[in-house]
Amino acid sequence: xxxxxxxxxxxxxxxxxxxxxxxxxxxxxxxxxxxxxxxxxxxxxxxxxxxxxxxxxxxxxxxxxxxxxxxxxxxxxxxxxxxxxxxxxxxxxxxxxxxxxxxxxxxxxxxxxxxxxxxxxxxxxxxxxxxxxxxxxxxxxxxxxxxxxxxxxxxxxxxxxxxxxxxxxxxxxxxxxxxxxxxxxxxxxxxxxxxxxxxxxxxxxxxxxxxxxxxxxxxxxxxxxxxxxxxxxxxx
Amino acid sequence: xxxxxxxxxxxxxxxxxxxxxxxxxxxxxxxxxxxxxxxxxxxxxxxxxxxxxxxxxxxxxxxxxxxxxxxxxxxxxxxxxxxxxxxxxxxxxxxxxxxxxxxxxxxxxxxxxxxxxxxxxxxxxxxxxxxxxxxxxxxxxxxxxxxxxxxxxxxxxxxxxxxxxxxxxxxxxxxxxxxxxxxxxxxxxxxxxxxxxxxxxxxxxxxxxxxxxxxxxxxxxxxxxxxxxxxxxxxxxxxxxxxxxxxxxxxxxxxxxxxxxxxxxxxxxxxxxxxxxxxxxxxxxxxxxxxxxxxxxxxxxxxxxxxxxxxxxxxxxxxxxxxxxxxxxxxxxxxxxxxxxxxxxxxxxxxxxxxxxxxxxxxxxxxxxxxxxxxxxxxxxxxxxxxxxxxxxxxxxxxxxxxxxxxxxxxxxxxxxxxxxxxxxxxxxxxxxxxxxxxxxxxxxxxxxxxxxxxxxxxxxxxxxxxxxxxxxxxxxxxxxxxxxxxxxxxxxxxxxxxxxxxxxxxxxxxxxxxxxxxxxxxxxxxxxxxxxxxxxxxxxxxxxxxxxxxxxxxxxxxxxxxxxxxxxxxxxx
Ligand SMILES: Cc1cc2nc3c(=O)[nH]c(=O)nc-3n(C[C@H](O)[C@H](O)[C@H](O)COP(=O)(O)OP(=O)(O)OC[C@H]3O[C@@H](n4cnc5c(N)ncnc54)[C@H](O)[C@@H]3O)c2cc1C
Ligand code: SF4
Ligand code: SF4
Ligand code: FES
Numbered sequence: 047x048x049x050x051x052x053x054x055x056x057x058x059x060x061x062x063x064x065x066x067x068x069x070x071x072x073x074x075x076x077x078x079x080x081x082x083x084x085x086x087x088x089x090x091x092x093x094x095x096x097x098x099x100x101x102x103x104x105x106x107x108x109x110x111x112x113x114x115x116x117x118x119x120x121x122x123x124x125x126x127x128x129x130x131x132x133x134x135x136x137x138x139x140x141x142x143x144x145x146x147x148x149x150x151x152x153x154x155x156x157x158x159x160x161x162x163x164x165x166x167x168x169x170x171x172x173x174x175x176x177x178x179x180x181x182x183x184x185x186x187x188x189x190x191x192x193x194x195x196x197x198x199x200x201x202x203x204x205x206x207x208x209x210x211x212x213x214x215x216x217x218x219x220x221x222x223x224x225x226x227x228x229x230x231x232x233x234x235x236x237x238x239x240x241x242x243x244x245x246x247x248x249x250x251x252x253x254x255x256x257x258x259x260x261x262x263x264x265x266x267x268x269x270x271x272x273x274x275x276x277x278x279x280x281x282x
Numbered sequence: 283x284x285x286x287x288x289x290x291x292x293x294x295x296x297x298x299x300x301x302x303x304x305x306x307x308x309x310x311x312x313x314x315x316x317x318x319x320x321x322x323x324x325x326x327x328x329x330x331x332x333x334x335x336x337x338x339x340x341x342x343x344x345x346x347x348x349x350x351x352x353x354x355x356x357x358x359x360x361x362x363x364x365x366x367x368x369x370x371x372x373x374x375x376x377x378x379x380x381x382x383x384x385x386x387x388x389x390x391x392x393x394x395x396x397x398x399x400x401x402x403x404x405x406x407x408x409x410x411x412x413x414x415x416x417x418x419x420x421x422x423x424x425x426x427x428x429x430x431x432x433x434x435x436x437x438x439x440x441x442x443x444x445x446x447x448x449x450x451x452x453x454x455x456x457x458x459x460x461x462x463x464x465x466x467x468x469x470x471x472x473x474x475x476x477x478x479x480x481x482x483x484x485x486x487x488x489x490x491x492x493x494x495x496x497x498x499x500x501x502x503x504x505x506x507x508x509x510x511x512x513x514x515x516x517x518x519x520x521x522x523x524x525x526x527x528x529x530x531x532x533x534x535x536x537x538x539x540x541x542x543x544x545x546x547x548x549x550x551x552x553x554x555x556x557x558x559x560x561x562x563x564x565x566x567x568x569x570x571x572x573x574x575x576x577x578x579x580x581x582x583x584x585x586x587x588x589x590x591x592x593x594x595x596x597x598x599x600x601x602x603x604x605x606x607x608x609x610x611x612x613x614x615x616x617x618x619x620x621x622x623x624x625x626x627x628x629x630x631x632x633x634x635x636x637x638x639x640x641x642x643x644x645x646x647x648x649x650x651x652x653x654x655x656x657x658x659x660x661x662x663x664x665x666x667x668x669x670x671x672x673x674x675x676x677x678x679x680x681x682x683x684x685x686x687x688x689x690x691x692x693x694x695x696x697x698x699x700x701x702x703x704x705x706x707x708x709x710x711x712x713x714x715x716x717x718x719x720x721x722x723x724x725x726x727x728x729x730x731x732x733x734x735x736x737x738x739x740x741x742x743x744x745x746x747x748x749x750x751x752x753x754x755x756x757x758x759x760x761x762x763x764x765x766x767x768x769x770x771x772x773x774x775x776x777x778x779x780x781x782x783x784x785x786x787x788x789x790x791x792x793x794x795x796x797x798x799x800x801x802x803x804x805x806x807x808x809x810x811x812x813x814x815x816x817x818x819x820x821x822x823x824x825x826x827x828x829x830x831x832x833x834x835x836x837x838x839x840x841x842x843x844x845x846x847x848x849x850x851x852x853x854x855x856x
Contacts, residue, residue: 057776076612087779088728092770095777099321100492102528102608104421107321121611142463143776149318162429163381172335173378175390181383188383188415188422189603192320226383261607 049073049082050130053094056141064141067091068130075125080108083119083133096145103259106193109136110145116195116257136198138209152194155212159220159238164231180227187222187267189260190215196254196264202247211247212239214254214264220245221267224274236275245271284703286471287312287437288695290457292444292499293478294319296327296420296677297659297684299427301476301641302436304688309695312437314444314459314470316494316782320428323480323492324680327420328531328604329397330412331377331677333370337391338410343367345402346411350675351849353399353562354632354668355809356825357512359845362639362664366675366682373681374413382426384415385601395601396536397673399562399856408560412674417531417604420677442468443782444498445711447475447506447655450701454506454654458711462782465775467715469708473698474654474691477503477635477643478684481660485790485797486628486743487735490522490529499661501789503635504796508645508652509829509840511663512633513793514801514811517671518744520566522627524585526612530605530624532673534590535559537601541570542587542621543578549586554856561856564670564810567626571744580623587621594618626744632671632810633800634663636829641687647829647842654698658687665827668844669809718784722769727784730761730768734787734794737761742798747814751802758794765791796830796837803839804828821851 049071056064069090071082080098087094099105101120108119111134113127139147165174197203197213212220217239224235239245245268254264287310291298294315305311315322334341346367351360378384378392385393394410402409415422431438442459448469449455456471482497483489504510520541521530535541541559543549553569554561561569570586579585590598595618598606602617609617635657636644645652659680666679741754765788772780806820807813826841 057774059776076614078612088726092772092780093774093778095779097318097321099317099494100323100326102326102526103611104326104418104604105317105321105323105492107317123612123614143774146777157432160433162426162433165379169375169379172375173384173392176386177390178386178388180390181386184383185416188425189418191325191421222383223381226381228381 047073047075047124048129049124049127051082051086052130052132053144054134055144057143058141073124075123077124078120079112079122079124079131080120082124095143104191106191109193109195109198110134111136116199118193118195118259121259136194138198138203149194152197152215155216156192156219159212159216160235161219161223163223163226163229164234165228166230174228176227184222184225186262187218189262190218191260193259195257195259199253199257201251201253202249208247210243212244214248214268217245217248217268217271218262218264221271224271236278239271240275245275283466284469284471286700288472289474289476289691290314290470290472291476291478292457293322293480293659294438295322295324295478295480295659295680296423296427297680298476298478299424299431300681300684301478301658301688301691303427303430303434304685305692306431306434306436309692312439312470313431314439314442314457316441316443316462318440319438320424322424323495325421325424326492326529327677328417328529329533329536330395330414330419330674331374331681332397332400332411332674333374333413333678334367334411335371335374335392335394335413337387338394341402341409341411343370345404345409346370346400348404348849349400350666350672352405352854353670353672355670355819355854356849356851357665357668357808357827357844359665360847360849361845363666364847365639366666366678369682370678373678373685377423377426377681380426380430382415382423384413395533396560398532398535398560398566399672401557405556408557412536414533416600417533417602423677444502445785446707447502448704448707452653453701454652455701458707460715462777465778467708467711471700471703473695473700474656476641476687476691477657477661478659479661481631482790482793483628483630485734485738485794487739488522488527488625489628490519490527491628496786496790497661497793498786498789499657500634501792503643503655503657504792504832507832508635508643509831510633510796511636511827511829512665512800513631513797513830514804514828515632515669515809516628516742516797517563517630517632517810518567518626519629520563520570520626521588521624523608523612524623524625527627528608528612529627529629530588530608530622534588534602534605537597538593539588539590542589543573544580544582545578549573549578557856562670562672565856567744568812570626585623585625588624589621590617591619591621628743630671630676631660632663632667632669634661637662637664639664639683639686640690641683642690647840656687656691658683669811715781718770718781719773720769721771722767725764725767727768727780727787730764731787731790734758734761734791738794742794742801745812745814746801748802751798754798755795755802758791758798762791762795799837800828800830800839825851
């Protein structure tokens with residue numbers, strides 16, 4: 047089928063403002079949208095820029111806004127579109143070129159919540175024990191590929207006044223460590239999250255959960271962080 | 283611009299990050315990667331990492347040693363394999379202590395599953411040896427190591443593309459990198475450079491590899507006069523999703539999945555009576571392609587079925603969540619109720635840059651060290667995989683030898699000062715890029731790449747013969763000539779991926795030639811290298827590693843001996 051792709055173009059050094067360019071690609075219904083973007087780049091316009099790496103939804107490179115909804119281009123098949131698709135970069139982030147955005151603020155926020163296991167008890171010679179049930183508590187969160195689709199879709203992050211909110215992706219990782227039975231820094235972690243730009247920044251609007259390409263119950267995880275902080279404060 | 287560090291690591295996959303974690307704090311280390319670090323292809327690894335922990339049933343490193351040697355069709359160096367398998371438990375516990383969220387046994391130990399070629403009692407029956415986190419093991423290990431790098435403030439040069447090395451006489455003294463975001467060139471000086479640039483699966487049309495797997499590191503070493511070892515051994519994984527080539531992990535068979543032909547027959551019983559569907563990958567890939575050639579593919583087409591239905595919804599969705607989602611998304615079918623169409627897909631290169639067991643690059647058949655240069659991971663060849671790698675032994679290789687390279691580098695750099703700084707390498711790259719940016723018009727990178735990929739499928743994949751290989755080499759040489767006419771039409775500085783792909787293609791063409799040439803010279807069948815015209819293993823002539831070296835007269839094939847310690851070559855049956 048013939049697919050029209052209307053694509054956001056912007057080169058900050060040169061263009062005064064962004065514009066849209068429409069390309070036509072002959073595509074198989076089972077082709078990925080990423081395949082179409084590549085065909086444009088290879089056959090029609092090599093100046094089009096976007097990121098990619100794995101091609102099958104495991105690396106998190108190609109998050110973009112597709113018909114208004116953030117998702118991975120490599121996970122969308124041509125057959126799910128009508129004649130035309132609108133493709134734009136992830137909102138919230140600064141555009142560097144076309145569909146490539148500057149993710150450094152995203153990774154800085156990520157870094158700020160200490161995304162690593164913190165333990166005080168020295169480990170034994172073998173593994174730290176963890177029951178399947180304990181593992182299960184955070185299992186869904188380890189699917190996260192840091193594609194930033196959730197953060198880009200979050201109305202709180204989109205709002206200039208609250209843009210310092212760490213955002214759902216970072217909270218998913220915070221959740222993963224906070225609820226890992228091996229971690230021994232829950233107080234410190236809760237301290238890092240217990241403020242208006244931390245877990246309390248979330249207004250439970252569910253946008254993040256709707257877009258997550260790995261089907262992570264993002265909002266629920268954030269809710270559990272809030273509950274844990276609340277309970278810790280009120281218990282003692 | 284110039285920057286100086288003690289150690290430069292090229293590549294942010296598991297090998298590179300493991301090395302970085304090892305030396306950070308004790309040396310000034312920086313990691314350069316052409317993709318954002320967490321986008322490295324190690325994150326795509328699904329099935330697991332092997333170690334004889336014995337968490338699910340009795341297991342011993344001696345059995346792991348034997349299986350790996352046998353899996354390698356006796357071409358792996360047995361001393362290096364011994365180091366790897368003995369170190370495996372420690373490596374796994376270390377990861378666990380860093381925070382890797384492994385799946386667990388009911389007693390709370392690290393969960394383990396079956397994988398092809400891993401057996402107990404020297405081949406008697408399959409053993410659960412692969413430590414796993416559902417089917418996203420690579421993802422969680424990569425994330426954990428990346429998180430450790432953040433914790434220890436490892437310096438990253440993300441989205442920087444390494445174009446060449448700098449040398450001070452013999453010694454490697456750094457790299458020249460191209461900043462993809464700005465188009466600027468950087469000279470990064472160091473006392474030690476580690477190549478951890480991964481594999482080159484993108485040379486083939488059907489592959490499980492990501493776009494970045496273009497073999498840059500191997501080719502850069504090759505151009506600097508380092509030979510490449512055992513390049514003819516390319517692993518085709520039996521179960522790529524048809525027709526995309528996306529991997530369906532061997533974990534699917536490890537958990538009990540079965541291969542069937544058009545008659546519903548479990549054909550692996552005929553090819554590997556003892557371990558059946560859990561035979562080594564080369565054996566299973568050949569079996570599938572033989573079924574297809576003999577018209578027993580599904581509907582007479584180029585694929586067979588991988589049947590998981592009997593495992594039940596719960597097990598499939600818990601242990602194989604990722605691949606279940608791939609099948610649903612990309613084929614629109616549900617593996618809980620329908621069998622998965624699969625075909626072999628190019629997956630892994632056993633060969634690469636020759637190193638000693640501490641990652642030091644070896645520049646000749648006598649084992650002389652190339653000072654300042656190290657390699658680890660898929661781009662390296664220690665050699666622990668020989669002619670065929672066993673599943674889940676790669677992640678182990680990355681971690682064991684990534685760590686050992688890190689250790690070696692941090693000790694070695696204490697003994698050396700920085701080499702003299704020269705502006706020459708940077709200038710050379712500047713003019714190279716300028717040259718590429720002149721539009722020459724005639725040839726397009728994509729059409730040449732497609733030709734190369736098809737050619738490699740035809741002549742350099744699972745079944746090979748002299749005629750095909752010769753034709754392949756000729757065609758690759760023609761493509762190399764045509765490559766001279768490739769120009770970059772995109773003149774923009776920021777994120778000019780066309781420029782990067784043109785440079786990658788040159789690497790891929792060089793490697794294609796090296797692969798086909800090594801394959802042509804090996805007139806026997808061993809592991810993943812199957813010659814229809816020489817269908818037997820010929821230990822008398824070919825129990826040796828091949829080395830392909832770039833000389834002034836072009837590539838030349840040489841050999842060096844295999845290290846055999848405990849296991850004498852035997853017939854390899856599963
Ligand atoms: C789909 C899939 C599943 C797999 N599953 C398993 C498994 O379950 N178990 C197992 O043991 N093995 C598995 N393997 C094999 C294993 O994952 C790979 O061999 C391994 O991840 C390679 O790691 P690496 O660190 O060597 O390189 P990679 O992870 O490929 O990383 C290469 C790095 O080098 C960088 N780089 C490359 N060239 C340049 C350059 N010119 N300049 C700058 N940077 C550069 C890249 O940006 C990247 O950071 C799997 C492989 C695939 C493809
Ligand atoms: S649930 Fe919270 S984090 Fe998610 S989109 Fe809504 S406000 Fe943002
Ligand atoms: S939670 Fe989901 S949407 Fe958000 S970064 Fe992770 S994978 Fe992407
Ligand atoms: S390219 Fe990796 S997630 Fe799409």
